[in-house]
Structures are given as structure tokens and as C-alpha cells.
Amino acid sequence: MTRAKHANRKSLRNQLHQILPKSNILETEEQTRPYECDGLTAYQQKPWIVVLPETIEQVQRILALCYQESVPVVARGAGTGLSGGALPHANGILLSLAKFNRIIDINPANRSATVEPGVRNLAISEAAKEFNLYYAPDPSSQIACTIGGNVAENAGGVHSLKYGLTVHNILQLKVITVEGELVTIGSQALDTPGYDLLALMTGSEGMLGVIVEVTVKLLPTPELAQVILAAFDDVVKAGEAVGAIIADGIIPAGLEMMDNPAIRAAEDYAKADYPVDAEAILLCELDGTREEVAEQIQLVERLLTNKGATSLRTSKNEAERLKIWLGRKSAFPAVGRISPDYYCMDGTIPKYQLPFVLKRISELSKEYNLLVANVFHAGDGNLHPLILYDANIKGELERTEEFGGKILELCVEVGGAITGEHGVGKEKIDQMCVQFKSLELQIFHDIKHSFDSLELLNPGKAVPTLHRCAELGGMHVHDGALSHPGLDRF
């Protein structure tokens, strides 16, 4: 239960105006509306007030004020998150980091870049390009999403199979605590003494502090990258080919899979010459030195053929490589064109469970009478089933959410997790009761209280109350999605 109280809005407003210029405070209906949701538009809530600080000192003063007045604070980057993590609080302040958009330093010899949290993911690689370096995690939204949000969600991407997630690619954070104190977590070196607070902060969904600076690791741009597009007449065969590549000692830079509905949608949208009659395709990217790539391309082509690929296409140059990827990278908007709405899931599973899980999803799809297009980060077992629905049809959103909940429970059942990279946020809070028992949930609350004893930072997200899980009766989300998912239940 959040201990946030109804503050005296008038007095608080006056104090905020002492910290920030007028233009950095948004209050009117039309000013605050753009902040009412993030990338998960099913949940909407207008914030009481939006503040856009520009300096660390301003953030410190805002947080100190909110702490003193017990006002909830929700931090926000670009708002591209897919789990409602940046959904505002009705009585709270929405703290936008959009003005923290400077690249502070690129240090090629140290292979690191220090940036403000509002810098876009792709902008880091663009700035590092002149040194032949780049920032490896590449979420699909990388053109828009910001590094602060990436840290808050521990973002991954199609290359995380080889190069890891955000947690593997950052060195240091500067964070403002709920009391308004500036702390440095991690360091410019690889090890930092004491507990690994850097790991704890990464993926903490804005619950433990507000990030105001990030130092990321940079990697040398590989000499060469090539991608193989393999078609299969059976999804199970494609799944087996994934296991075979990895069992053979090859770690591709990316290993993605799409099923037929996703292939058709992507081809229709991106014209990437995808084989539209294939039941599944695999995209396997190999990168490294020229010799290494040449050797591995040969090996993987042979493996894919042995595993029953019906056709193979290997990129001969950068233009061909980008074209092959274009279909995959635009899979979400492509599906958005063939259906009025879609709901993107984010479960992870051990790879060997793929055939079973796909079969179950297909059965559930029939049961709920809702179509599914499947896009996977197959190499690391991260599924993105896209459930197609129409929000204008009464009851369809509720059915979709119930179906989605079942997919996530299925992931937990086979030894996986309810979220691989999108975070829990508001969306998967009930599935947390399936993933964890009360002892673990209690320690999550204990961790939260170690940083934020008044529960002011992003209240009601990421970790359900034990009470809520008990009410759901050991997870009754099976028995019907909540009727008003937008309502605050905390």
C-alpha cells in the first residue's frame, strides 16, 4: 500500500514553480494528455502535473520536495515502454527526463560513453561511429527509446544473444534517491566494491531512484556481419534448427524466428522478399572478422540444410543484410496494419520447450478465437506472440488479456519467465503472483523499502502486494481478466 498522501496541491505547485521555469511545468489538460500512457496504450491515466527539469540540482530539489510532502513521482523517458511502467499516478508528479539529452563524453580508449538519460539508444551508436565503436543493446524501438528507460527496463534486443542485455553493457549510473541525494552506483572501472547495486538498479522500473546519468560500455564495430534467411515448412523444424546451431558451438549475433502470419504481415509491409508460403523463417546473423564470418556462414548453412530448411538466402552485402532485417524489425507495425489492435507478449522459455509452447499457443488461439502472429528472439528463448484483436468489439480486449495471461502462465509452467525484456510495469503485475511465491515478493518489497521507505517512486508497479496475490487466490487471472484494468488497485 502506497503511503503517498493527497498533498496540498496549491502549495506544492507554488514550490515547483520556485524550482523550475514556467515553461518546464505542464499543467493544462492538453499539455498533460501526451503523458497519459506509454507504449502500452491500453492503460491510461493523466498525471496531476508534468515537470521537465534540466539540471541534476532541479531533479534533487523536486525529489526532496516530493519526499517532504509524500507525493508520488513517476519518472519517464521517451514513453516507448510496453508494460505501462511509465503510466502516471493520478495524484503524482510525472518527472520527464526528456531535457536530459546531452552526450557528455565519448571515451574511445576506455570504450565508454557517458550520457544523460534522455539520450536515445541509437544516438549513442551514431555518436560513437567515428571511433568505430557502438552501443550493443538494440531494442526494436532504438530510434526513439532513451537510455534511461533502457536501464530502468534492462532492455534487450535482437543482438542480446551474443552481446547481452543492458545490465551487461553499463558501467556506472548517477542516481537521485527519493530523498533527493545524488549517488554514484558502479564506477568507470569494471568492478566496484560492496554489493552490486548496479545490477539491482538495472531493470528496477523506476522504483528505486531516478537515473540522471549513465556510463555505457562501447564495443568495436564488427568487421563484417552477414545474415542467413532460412525458410521451413514446419515451425518445429525451425525450432530444432535453433538448438542445433547453438549445440554446434556457434553463438550468432542474432537468431530470430517468425511464423507464417508474421512473415506475411512483414512481407506485405516491408517488401523484404520473405517466402510468404513458409511456415517459419529463421534469421541468423553472424558477425566478427571476415575469416570468422566466412567459416561460420558455411557451417550454419550446412546445419540449416541438414535440419530441413527449404530455402536459404545469405546476404552478400550490407544493403541485402539490411533488407532482410527490415522485415523483422518492422514486424510490429506490420502486424498493426493487418489488425485494428494487437497485444504484444514477452515471455521467455527454455529453447527446447519451443515446439510444445507453440502448439499450446495455437490451441489457445483457437479456444479464444483470436489470431496470433509469432515473432521470437529464438536464440535466447524470448517469445513475442502478438495477439490480434479489435478494441472496438465489446469484450475483445478482456479476452485478449486473458489469453495473454495464459501464455505467460504457460511460460512459467515450462520453466521460463513472464517477461524477458519489456518489464512488469502495470501490465504483468498479476502474473508476478504466478512467477514468485510470497517470500520472494516480500523480499522485493523489502528491497524497495531499503531505497524508498515511503513508496513514492512509481508506486503500484512491478511488484504486487501480497494482499493482491492472495485476493487473486494463487492466481485467478485464469478465471477472467480484471474488468477495469485501468483502475488503480493499490
Place this chain on the structure above:
Amino acid sequence: MMSSNRTQELQDRIRAAANDKKMLTIIGGNTKHFYGNPPINNSNTEILETRIHHGIVSYEPSELVITARAGTPLNEIIELLAKNNQMLPFDPPLFGEHATLGGAIATGLSGSRRPFTGSARDFVLGTKIISGKGDIMSFGGQVMKNVAGYDVSRLMVGALGTLGLLLEISIKVLPRPNTEQTQVIAMSRKDAIKKMNELHQTSLPLSGLAYENEKLYIRLSGASSAVSSAQKKIAGETLVHAENFWLQLNEQTHTFFKQDKPLWRLSVPYVANIDLDEESFIDWAGALYWLYSTKSAEEIHQHAFEQGGSACIFKIPTSEKSPQERFMPLQAKVKQLQINLKSRFDSCGILNFGRLYSDL
């Protein structure tokens, strides 16, 4: 594969200790007892041995994941992985044949591959622990990507057993490289640091960059064609039995590590300029310095801090008295957050109290 599930016994011991207000000193293979502040040893402390809790729980090579009980000998895991042409990618030092997986994770130490493939904490996917109250909890799992809940598994790495007793650990493993070769080039320290920084910005298949006694060691790993092409580019001499050199560095059996003075470990940025007038062994492409020094702790801490890193006293001669803290002091608020965490995971303060910092 030996299997021994003694969870209940360990849980009972911790519950009893919490009840009787006894402090527990956790011991695995007892190979890294010198690391961290010395365990408290008085009439109120008891030893809790984890080697009784051993065995590999699951291993599926194509999933790139192994799960083992914390008391499992590292050697057993390394051998099993090698049979499947895989390895622990973070090169944990053993410091003795009885080293356990739990000890490797609790100390969080990583070997020479670290700047290129990652550290112990990078490869931990999940843990099962017993808290100071005796509660058994599981975090993370066996999948590569999992962002449900706070990352408690990685929080355990390097915590020296002060937040919980490790029961089981799931680790991501990697294929062993087809080929490894090491080139050696004689050069000054200053030139070597510059060279390491330059090489590290290239896409050459590097897996080790170390410097000692006027020689730069460059290890290359990967496809044989890629390694031989890189050898030509780098030049220098090819080191025969190179695996011995890297093993002696990792296990500190190299003659450098035979001095009768406190051994310092400095973790610093790659570009650091460490100047303490001492001979040092440089690893991690310039980001890790081993040096023997009799300089004051304050002076060494200050120097490492100014360079953007930190220093700890890794080992002291048995004849010398240990200073109160082996690790560098933390920013006050950061320390407070750590004390808060300790009080939540181990509310009675019975698990390895004082090993990391005297108040944790």
C-alpha cells in the same frame, strides 16, 4: 555425477542460529578464506559447511545453461563442460582443488577473459538462497532473459555470503573457442598500456591482454582462420604452452605472486595511469592491477579513486595483522543503502557478518 541435497539440514542450521543468536561463518572449499575481512572467530560463531550440498542439478548443452548446488566442486563443473566443448566464460580462479561454485559466485572473481566475455555476475542467471531468517527463495531462472522482479541473483555475486546462503546457481555457459594462441611483444609499460587501449578498440578476436616484466601478452580465441590472421596483424612471438601462462596468472602461481608483502588488487578504467612506484602485473586490458605494496591503504585508495576505480587488499602475509577493512570505503549514502539491504536479507546479522565491510 554426485548428488547430495542437504537443503533441509542447512535451513535447520540457519534457523537454529537465528534463534540462538549465533553467528555463522560459511565455508565452501575454504580456498578463498583470505579474501575479504577475516571471519569473526569467537565463542558465538559456528562454521557452516556447504560442501555437503553438492551435485549438478541440470545441464543441457544446447540451452547453454548449467544449474548446480553451491557446494559442487568447480573442477567437476569445468570437466563436465569441457566434455561438451563448453566452458565457464568468466574464468573463475580456483585457488585450490576443493574450490566450489558457491565460493566462486560469493567472491565474484573473474579471470583474464573478463573484458572480452564478461564477469561472474554477467553469467549468473538464477539463484536459490536461504536468507538469514532461514527462508528459502528463488530468483531469476534458467533463461537468458528475465526481467521479472529485482535482480537478486546478481546482487548475491560478490556479496561474500552476507546476504544469503547460496543453495543453487544457474550459470550461462559458452562454447570453448576452437583455437587459442598468445602473442608476446616486449615493450615498456607505458607503450603496453597504449597498445592495449588500441587493440581493444579493434574487432580482433581478443580474449586476454596482460602485461608483466616488460612483456605484453595478447591472447586470441575463435575460429582458427580468424586467429591466424590476427596473429599476422599483431606480430610478436607466439608463446608456446600459453595456457600455462594464463593459468599461472589466474591462479596466482606465477612467480610474481610469491612476495611476502600485502597484495593489492586495483580495479580501474582501461585508460588509468597507475603510478605507485611498484612493479605490477596488469590484466584485463589495463583495467586490473595486481601489486605488492607497503604504502598506506589511504594512499593506495586515494590513487585508485582519483583514477576512477577502487582498490582492495587481496591477501596479506599470514604474519601480518589484517587492517579493519580490506575494501575501499563507500560513499555514505551508498553504504546506508547496503546496510538497509543487509538488514532485510539477514535481519539478525548472522551470515558472514563483517566479511565484506565490518558493519555489513
